[in-house]
Amino acid sequence: MQAYIRQKYGGPEVLSLGKFHKPSPKPDQLLVKVKAVSVNPLDWHGLRGTPYLIRLSMGLFKPKNSFLGADVSGIVEEVGSAITNFKPGDEVYGEINESGAGSFAEYVCVRQDFWAKKPANISHEEAAAAPIAALTAIQGLRDHGGLKAGQKVLINGASGGVGTYAVQIAKAMGAHVTAVCSTHKVDQANKLGADEVVDYTKSDLSTLNAKFDLIFDGVGNCEAKIAKRLLKPGGTCLLVGWGGFKHMAKFVLANVLVGKKWNLTFFTAKMNLDDLAYLSELLSSGKIKSIIDKQYAFEQLPQAVAYQEDGHASGKVIVTVNKPEHSS
Ligand SMILES: NC(=O)c1ccc[n+]([C@@H]2O[C@H](COP(=O)([O-])OP(=O)(O)OC[C@H]3O[C@@H](n4cnc5c(N)ncnc54)[C@H](OP(=O)(O)O)[C@@H]3O)[C@@H](O)[C@H]2O)c1
Incomplete structure (x- = not known):
């Protein structure tokens, strides 16, 4: 072979x-x-x-x-x-x-x-x-982000491997989704079901006038000070993408400083059969597609x-x- x-x-x-x-x-x-x-x-x-x-x-x-x-x-x-x-x-x-x-x-x-x-x-x-991208989206949104139906989630990196699943899974969970991507991917984000789409080449996240229960950062560039401005009290900013050691260190430090008001966290997805079965169900029912x-x-x-x-x-x-x- x-x-x-x-x-x-x-x-x-x-x-x-x-x-x-x-x-x-x-x-x-x-x-x-x-x-x-x-x-x-x-x-x-x-x-x-x-x-x-x-x-x-x-x-x-x-x-x-x-x-x-x-x-x-x-x-x-x-x-x-x-x-x-x-x-x-x-x-x-x-x-x-x-x-x-x-x-x-x-x-x-x-x-x-x-x-x-x-x-x-x-x-x-x-x-x-x-497997990796969709399970990261499932575990990130559901387990680490605690997303519930009716809540508002901001998905940064909505056009990537993880992001395209995250938009669809968040919608399947009944959330209101704001997707962040570049200009030529805005149509795709709309088709995947995003309720709102932010073109990051035209507007800075820091100028967004909305509050979220969860920020799912699939890029790794959302700064803690911007996350704090965009999150509702008790909201979570989940660092999924790797933005380098400096970004990670600032993020961890900010988490210590914000105390319990916001939750700034990161995670690594872990393969398990229950989540793979759930993924199979989402794919076979057509609720999500690759x-x-x-x-x-x-x-x-x-x-x-x-x-x-x-x-x-x-x-x-x-x-x-x-x-x-x-x-x-
Ligand atoms: N924590 C975990 O367990 C776990 C698991 C899997 C992956 N990851 C990490 O998650 C990240 C994403 O993985 P992936 O497979 O989705 O990668 P990917 O397919 O390469 O997607 C990256 C996306 O980021 C977008 N992007 C780049 N700059 C951006 C910006 N400034 N603002 C918003 N979007 C921007 C790109 O879209 P445009 O072309 O529109 O810019 C691209 O679609 C990677 O860092 C990866 O290492 C973590």
């Missing part, structure tokens, strides 16, 4: 396509034939080893894991002897969370813990788009990573790995 690997930290140019033996599943693993993967900021952070702090776990001078990639949709080809929930031929999607593996490959062996059957009414590309910006062939994967890293994707960036037989 073919898979992308890297031997050192760097940009997309350090990724090379190599030939490997097809892996064999351990008793608690599935062998999945990868049909599509999505690219997340997590992937290029891992590729570059930035912010440098992550090298404490990923390898100080060179990456411990040569493989890369997390979000996948594919078809179960073989199951280990202890697998009870899946059988060969099942269409599945999920996130790779094991050391020594990565989704930028034709086959992967995965534990069944973070996998679900792909909703039948969506494509492998639409399924691969969802917005795919660009779709690349497997040979173009480094270009897909470069495009994602550019930071202006309109939804998700997808790579098709094993094409359907009739189109290859």
Whole structure:
């Protein structure tokens, strides 16, 4: 099988396509034939080893894991002897969370813990788009943001991978959504159901004349002083995007200073089967859909990573790995 690997930290140019033996599943693993993967900021952070702090776990001078990639949709080809929930031929999607593996490959062996059957009414590309971005939106809005029906939420970065799901999920939760994006994505935000759209190239967030129960910052550039002005008393500003150490430090300090009046917080999404089941329900009922910006062939994967890293994707960036037989 073919898979992308890297031997050192760097940009997309350090990724090379190599030939490997097809892996064999351990008793608690599935062998999945990868049909599509999505690219997340997590992937290029891992590729570059930035912010440098992550090298404490990923390898100080060179990456411990040569493989890369997390979000996948594919078809179960073989199951280990202890697998009870899946059988060969099942269409599945999920996130790779094991050391020594990565989704930028034709086959992967995965534990069944973070996998679900792909909703039948969506494509492998639409399924691969969802795990990290949509679960981040679900957990951010519901668990960390405490969003309730009828409340007002401001979604910064509404046009990105996480943001396009966040707008739809907040609407599905019955919230009033104000989406923040650039000019050419205003239409998309409206179509996704945003009640109001702010074009950040034309108006500064600090000049907004509205109060929110929740600010979901999917960019990482909402300053604490602006958040305080925009939040209702008791409201929450949830930092989802990474805005750098300086921004994070100011945010944490501001949290100490504002006491209990506002809640300034951040979180890291964690894959779990209950939330994946909820995501499957949202996707199969059509309450939310995956917005795919660009779709690349497997040979173009480094270009897909470069495009994602550019930071202006309109939804998700997808790579098709094993094409359907009739189109290859
Ligand atoms: N906390 C977690 O567990 C978690 C999980 C997943 C991702 N993340 C983080 O969340 C962030 C977003 O991830 P993603 O996958 O959505 O990335 P993405 O697809 O690259 O989206 C980023 C979006 O930010 C928008 N943007 C850039 N500058 C902006 C500005 N000044 N104001 C408003 N929007 C702006 C861009 O839209 P325009 O083209 O319109 O500018 C783009 O659509 C990343 O920092 C990522 O690392 C965190």
